[in-house]
Amino acid sequence: MTDFDRNYSMTIDGKSVSAKGQIDVINPATGEVFAQAPDCSREQLDDAVASARLAFKAWKLRPIEERADLLAKAGDVILQHSAELARLFTKEQGRPTEGAAAEIMMSGQWLKMVSQMRPPVHISEDSDAQFIETRYVPLGVVCAIAPWNFPVNLAIWKVAPALLAGNTMVLKPSPFTPLCTLKIGELLQDILPPGVLNVISGGDELGPWMTSHPGFAKISFTGSTETGKKVMESAARDLKALTLELGGNDAAIVLPDVDVDEVAQKIFFGAFANTSQICVATKRLYVHESVYDALRDRLVAIAKATKVGDGSEQGTVLGPIQNKRQFDRVMNLLDDARANNLTLIEGADIPDTKGYFVPVTIVDNPPEGSRVVQEEAFGPVLPMLKFSDIDDVIDRANDSEYGLAGAVWSKNTDEAMKIARKMETGTVWINQNLNLRPDTPFGGHKASGFGVENGMEGLLEFMAPQAVYVAKH
Numbered sequence: 001m002t003d004f005d006r007n008y009s010m011t012i013d014g015k016s017v018s019a020k021g022q023i024d025v026i027n028p029a030t031g032e033v034f035a036q037a038p039d040c041s042r043e044q045l046d047d048a049v050a051s052a053r054l055a056f057k058a059w060k061l062r063p064i065e066e067r068a069d070l071l072a073k074a075g076d077v078i079l080q081h082s083a084e085l086a087r088l089f090t091k092e093q094g095r096p097t098e099g100a101a102a103e104i105m106m107s108g109q110w111l112k113m114v115s116q117m118r119p120p121v122h123i124s125e126d127s128d129a130q131f132i133e134t135r136y137v138p139l140g141v142v143c144a145i146a147p148w149n150f151p152v153n154l155a156i157w158k159v160a161p162a163l164l165a166g167n168t169m170v171l172k173p174s175p176f177t178p179l180c181t182l183k184i185g186e187l188l189q190d191i192l193p194p195g196v197l198n199v200i201s202g203g204d205e206l207g208p209w210m211t212s213h214p215g216f217a218k219i220s221f222t223g224s225t226e227t228g229k230k231v232m233e234s235a236a237r238d239l240k241a242l243t244l245e246l247g248g249n250d251a252a253i254v255l256p257d258v259d260v261d262e263v264a265q266k267i268f269f270g271a272f273a274n275t276s277q278i279c280v281a282t283k284r285l286y287v288h289e290s291v292y293d294a295l296r297d298r299l300v301a302i303a304k305a306t307k308v309g310d311g312s313e314q315g316t317v318l319g320p321i322q323n324k325r326q327f328d329r330v331m332n333l334l335d336d337a338r339a340n341n342l343t344l345i346e347g348a349d350i351p352d353t354k355g356y357f358v359p360v361t362i363v364d365n366p367p368e369g370s371r372v373v374q375e376e377a378f379g380p381v382l383p384m385l386k387f388s389d390i391d392d393v394i395d396r397a398n399d400s401e402y403g404l405a406g407a408v409w410s411k412n413t414d415e416a417m418k419i420a421r422k423m424e425t426g427t428v429w430i431n432q433n434l435n436l437r438p439d440t441p442f443g444g445h446k447a448s449g450f451g452v453e454n455g456m457e458g459l460l461e462f463m464a465p466q467a468v469y470v471a472k473h
């Protein structure tokens with residue numbers, strides 16, 4: 001249990017379970033396999049679902065205070081093991097140690113904060129004739145599927161509300177980043193009753209097996225829009241409830257009144273933190289022509305001074321791209337930009353290793369229709385675009401299949417608020433970015449998603465209303 005460097009097991013029915021097959025886990029900073037994770041069989045998936053279905057019967061009837069208490073304890077256990085988990089996180093995900101530790105700590109705290117939420121009860125009538133209330137009840141077994149960019153946080157965003165609500169779960173991390181999630185499953189075996197939280201890992205076929213499994217009541221999925229469409233199709237077959245947190249191509253609009261020196265650092269990390277592998281990273285930066293050159297030069301200076309490298313080395317700020325598939329996608333976008341003679345400005349040098357490193361790259365005022373503007377890069381390539389007319393730039397920002405988040409930068413908050421209202425996104429930040437909280441709903445509009453996570457709205461996505469009518473005679 002305490003060995004964080006070897007022996008990664010699935011958690012099924014409260015026990016550590018290995019598999020016949022294994023999947024390789026690669027350290028993206030070296031490109032080398034450093035561990036293996038179990039490759040869940042179809043029979044083991046059936047076992048996990050059966051265990052979760054059985055556990056649901058008792059878990060849903062436990063008072064919510066007891067479930068909350070166990071989830072808060074689960075948060076404490078994650079916090080107690082944060083140092084080992086963070087080291088493992090850097091190896092499998094690539095993010096430098098400080099950011100890795102921040103994700104683990106945030107996940108433990110998230111469990112504790114969400115455990116304090118309570119679903120509402122609405123009373124529509126309480127008269128001599130009758131009493132009518134609407135309360136919220138859990139759905140059953142939740143199929144939870146997470147991506148590799150924030151593998152632990154985004155899994156906990158599902159675990160905390162789903163289990164608090166009285167559901168049980170089978171959770172699958174991405175095959176690229178299974179290890180921390182598997183370890184957390186093992187650590188929580190001592191806290192949660194068997195079957196309440198099953199954690200399984202496997203290759204590309206495991207996700208489709210899960211979404212088509214008839215034992216699930218709900219699918220909570222975070223990943224790409226392309227995969228989200230397949231998940232929705234699969235869920236439709238037996239009408240599973242669905243939450244989809246998908247891709248984004250977020251625009252930030254910088255108005256002429258900003259203090260460039262003051263905003264540059266924040267804008268830089270809003271675009272490049274986690275090597276830009278953030279669904280809500282700034283992916284298109286629209287800058288008023290009067291401050292464009294000054295901001296571009298400032299961002300380039302920060303990029304030149306920001307160390308890119310192996311996340312386990314001191315001083316590294318940005319790590320590699322997490323996996324080869326994503327690395328190839330980003331390289332392909334850069335090749336396309338070069339083929340079209342776009343101006344690329346690179347930041348600090350990258351290590352000369354087999355790791356999946358890409359230099360921080362600013363694309364200087366490319367045409368609106370270029371691929372680097374239109375597609376989600378999910379890598380450190382930021383198109384900066386000039387604008388002169390505010391209505392025109394709002395149209396350009398909204399002219400996207402996605403609608404996840406956006407940002408407005410201005411000293412005039414009233415003006416920024418007016419622009420925020422016109423943005424077709426689930427979240428808008430003004431003079432900040434990347435700020436998300438457990439008590440505030442988060443979700444995408446358009447092709448960025450379906451349903452929300454977090455906030456009371458997110459909790460209620462794991463519940464169904466039940467109206468109760470009582471005649472008084």
Ligand code: NAD
Pocket residue numbers: 145146147148149150154172173174175203204206207208211222223224225226227228230231244245246247248278279280376378404444448449
């Ligand atoms: P992905 O869609 O390739 O994979 C996500 C998960 O789905 C993985 O666990 C994968 O194994 C699984 N999967 C793959 N094919 C499946 C299928 N047919 N059926 C069921 N499951 C399947 O996404 P990714 O590359 O891991 O993540 C990057 C994408 O996720 C980006 O587009 C990013 O914007 C998006 N994302 C969105 C949010 C959000 O909250 N909106 C958060 C993080 C990432």
